[in-house]
Amino acid sequence: MIWLGNVLVSPGEGGVYGERTLDGYRVWDPYRSKFAALYALGGGIDLMPEMRVLYLGAANGTTVSHVADYVETVYAVEFAPRPMQDLLEVARRRKNIVPIMADAGRPEEYAPFMEGVDLVYQDVAQPNQVEIAERNLVFLKPGGHLILMLKTRSVDVRRDPAEVLAEARAGLEKHLVVVDVRWLEPYHQDHAAIVCSLPE
Amino acid sequence: MLQRYWFGDVDESGCRPAGTDPARLAERAATLRTGMESYAPIEWEVARDCGVIRTREEYINLLRAVTTTLARQKIAQSYQARDVELLQMVRMLDELDNVINLLQERAAEWYQVTNPSFSRKYRSLPAKKMLAIVRRGAGGGLADVAGEIERLAGTRSRLMREVSARADEVMPNTSALIGGLVAARLLSCAGGLAALARMPGSTIQVLGSERALFSHLRGGSPPPKHGIIFQHRRVHNAPKEVRGRVARVLAAKLAIAARLDYYRGEAVPEFIEDAQARIDEAGVVR
Numbered sequence: 390m391i392w393l394g395n396v397l398v399s400p401g402e403g404g405v406y407g408e409r410t411l412d413g414y415r416v417w418d419p420y421r422s423k424f425a426a427l428y429a430l431g432g433g434i435d436l437m438p439e440m441r442v443l444y445l446g447a448a449n450g451t452t453v454s455h456v457a458d459y460v461e462t463v464y465a466v467e468f469a470p471r472p473m474q475d476l477l478e479v480a481r482r483r484k485n486i487v488p489i490m491a492d493a494g495r496p497e498e499y500a501p502f503m504e505g506v507d508l509v510y511q512d513v514a515q516p517n518q519v520e521i522a523e524r525n526l527v528f529l530k531p532g533g534h535l536i537l538m539l540k541t542r543s544v545d546v547r548r549d550p551a552e553v554l555a556e557a558r559a560g561l562e563k564h565l566v567v568v569d570v571r572w573l574e575p576y577h578q579d580h581a582a583i584v585c586s587l588p589e
Numbered sequence: 590m591l592q593r594y595w596f597g598d599v600d601e602s603g604c605r606p607a608g609t610d611p612a613r614l615a616e617r618a619a620t621l622r623t624g625m626e627s628y629a630p631i632e633w634e635v636a637r638d639c640g641v642i643r644t645r646e647e648y649i650n651l652l653r654a655v656t657t658t659l660a661r662q663k664i665a666q667s668y669q670a671r672d673v674e675l676l677q678m679v680r681m682l683d684e685l686d687n688v689i690n691l692l693q694e695r696a697a698e699w700y701q702v703t704n705p706s707f708s709r710k711y712r713s714l715p716a717k718k719m720l721a722i723v724r725r726g727a728g729g730g731l732a733d734v735a736g737e738i739e740r741l742a743g744t745r746s747r748l749m750r751e752v753s754a755r756a757d758e759v760m761p762n763t764s765a766l767i768g769g770l771v772a773a774r775l776l777s778c779a780g781g782l783a784a785l786a787r788m789p790g791s792t793i794q795v796l797g798s799e800r801a802l803f804s805h806l807r808g809g810s811p812p813p814k815h816g817i818i819f820q821h822r823r824v825h826n827a828p829k830e831v832r833g834r835v836a837r838v839l840a841a842k843l844a845i846a847a848r849l850d851y852y853r854g855e856a857v858p859e860f861i862e863d864a865q866a867r868i869d870e871a872g873v874v875r
Contacts, residue, residue, distance in 0.1 A: 462649060470667040473660055480657065487653050490660035497623040501595045502656055504631040528630055547806060 390428055390435055390459075397425050401458035405479055406451045415455065419576045422452040423512060423538045426576035432569050432584060434508060434534045436460050443506040443528050445493040445521070446513035448472045450479035450486070456510070457483045464506065466499060468492045494521045496528070505530040512538040516545065519560040526564055529587050535565060537583045538573075550579045561585050590627045595655055596641045604639035611654035615662070618655060672782035675755050679777040682752055685745045692738050696723055699731055717742070761856035762846035766839070766864055767821045774817050775843070786851035793847070794818065794840030818843070827872050838871040 391398050391414065398414035409416040419429035427433040436442075436459035447453045447465035449472045457463045465480065466489045467473050473490050480486040491498040493513050509529050511522050522537050529535060539557050541550035558567055565585035573580040592599045595618045597606040607617050633648045642648045667673070693716055700723045701707050707722075714722075717739075724735035753769030760782060763772040778796045779785035785793070795802050797816030805812045815824055815836040827835040842864040849857050 470664045473664055477657060477660060480653065484653070485649065487649065487656055488660055489656050490663045497625050497628075500623045500625065500628050500630075501593060501618055501621045502631075502652060504633055506630075524625075527625060527628060546803075 390433075397428055399455040399458035401454070402482060405454045405482070406449065408451075415458065417455045422455065423573055423577055423580055423582070424452050424456065424510065424536075426573045427536070427538075427571070427582045427584075429576065430571055430573065432571050432582060434536065434584060436508075440508060441504065441506045442508045442510060443503070443525065445509065445511040445525060447476050447488070448512075450476035450488075452512075453486060454479050454483060457486050460508075461485060462487065464489060464499075464503060466491055466493050494524065496524050500527075503528050505533075507533045509533070509535045510538075511536070512540075514540050514543040516543060518544060519557045522561065523564060526587065531587055531589045533587050534568075535561075535583075535585045535587070537561065537585070539581045539583055541579045541581065550581070554581045554583075557581075558583060590629075592627075592629060592631075593621050593623065594631050594636075595621075595652065596636045597639060599635055599639075604635060606636075606639050606641045609641060609651065611651065611658055614651075614655045615658040619659060619662075671759050672776060675752070675759050675773055676777055676781060678748065678752050678755060679773040682745065682748050683774075683777070685741065685748065689738060689741055689745060692734070692741070693720065696720070696731065696735055696738060700727055703727065760847065760850040762849045762861060763843055765856065765861045766842055766846055766868070767818060767823075771817060771820050774820070775847075778817060782847070782851050785847045788844060788847070790837070790841035790844035793843050794836055815840075823868060823872065828874050831872055831874055835868065835871045839868050842868060 391400065393411050393414060396411060397417045397419065398411055399417050401415055403410045403415050405415075408418070417425040419426040424433070436456065438459070438461060440460040441462045442456055442460050442464065444453055444456060444463050444465045447467040450465065453463055453465045453476065462485050464487045465476060467476050468491065473488070476488050480488040487502065489499045489502060493511070494515065494517065506528050507530055509522070509525055511518070511525070513521060515521060518537065518539060522535060526535070537557070539554060541553040544553045544557070554570070558570060561567060561583060565587055567583060567585050569584040571582055573582060590600065595614060597604055607614060633645060636642055636648055637644075642651055697719060704726065720735050720739050724732050724739070727735065749770065752773050756769035756773040756776070757764045760772050760776065763775070775793065775796055776782060776785055779788060795813050795816045798813035801810065801813035804810045814833040818836060818839055819825055821839070823839060824832060824836050845860065846864070849860060
């Protein structure tokens with residue numbers, strides 16, 4: 390990962406969503422991007438140039454564009470038409486993004502396009518986030534990683550976020566080894582990042 | 590095992606490529622049905638050995654062309670849906686209501702400053718009459734504003750009729766039970782006909798009363814009996830002791846009506862008749 394002082398940046402053509410640039414690098418703001426927040430807090434998996442990434446819940450493609458600056462290929466899955474239009478625009482300028490309009494909870498919709506990936510990054514606002522992650526493990530190579538951005542409020546607003554996290558963690562441990570768990574405060578409220586690896 | 594990928598079919602005996610034209614590939618990909626039990630992810634080298642592409646770069650480029658084409662088609666489809674425009678129409682209507690109310694109140698306040706005797710009367714007057722008085726009584730800017738508000742009110746009534754007519758067309762069963770306007774508001778609150786059709790009756794019953802609902806869920810306050818559906822005369826005219834029951838029965842029937850509208854798309858007279866009878870029955874005080 391590239392840091393200028395204590396600012397996380399990514400190398401690439403700027404002007405994707407009005408992000409600031411610093412010495413020709415694009416600033417990756419932890420307050421906007423949960424992925425950046427995870428790195429800012431000292432966690433995360435280093436993105437490598439040869440990596441292939443499956444990004445679930447790509448939204449407008451702001452975070453996707455930063456990930457694409459680092460890795461070889463990003464498969465960006467988004468379901469809603471409005472953000473998908475923005476994502477297509479981002480993908481037009483970045484030749485290593487494969488934009489896929491599909492429901493992340495139904496991997497069979499996009500399986501015919503997928504190759505094995507080194508990292509699955511999931512940021513979807515659905516109550517069954519853990520289940521969605523499980524269904525997408527079929528694309529993860531042995532030794533690869535899953536980063537789940539758990540929106541505890543989307544799982545159940547009425548329950549204690551810590552309780553929701555514990556349950557999600559237990560669910561993931563059925564298939565994966567949990568490497569790191571951390572809350573994204575002060576950057577994002579009631580969001581936790583769960584980093585897991587798939588045993589070889 | 591046979592694997593059906595975007596660039597062709599692959600099994601032990603080899604690979605049958607499906608061509609290199611993105612439009613044709615997209616068309617084929619849209620029809621693929623993948624069973625996840627026997628699925629294995631693509632190894633892109635297979636596409637190369639199969640003669641579809643020569644390099645990794647070409648592979649990604651062709652794949653991008655295919656998925657982009659598919660995404661554009663899906664976006665166009667979702668915007669074409671008949672309920673999407675209705676959604677915008679209702680929201681515009683509600684926005685107009687807000688704006689007209691604000692302007693009207695401000696105009697009355699202004700007029701009152703120059704005509705102190707107006708203060709007691711205007712509150713009880715219908716808005717239309719009040720505006721006419723202001724337009725005639727005041728001069729200059731205020732008269733202009735009053736005239737504009739009247740025009741806006743005219744626009745609003747025309748839009749309201751349009752919304753009602755469109756709702757009758759898009760959601761005939763729901764509209765038959767609760768009227769086009771309220772049906773359209775339900776649609777707007779749910780965020781589309783597809784979303785409304787997937788809602789249980791209990792959710793439809795309290796759509797629009799989220800504040801009361803969440804204050805209830807957090808504890809303490811009683812649950813809301815009705816949200817938007819209160820706007821229908823059957824609910825707000827019902828005697829208080831049966832109002833909750835009417836709302837519940839109506840909402841349950843609306844849930845069925847929304848599904849008929851979404852999946853069948855035409856009025857079902859037997860259902861409507863049956864539902865009307867059942868809702869009327871719920872309104873009888875025993």
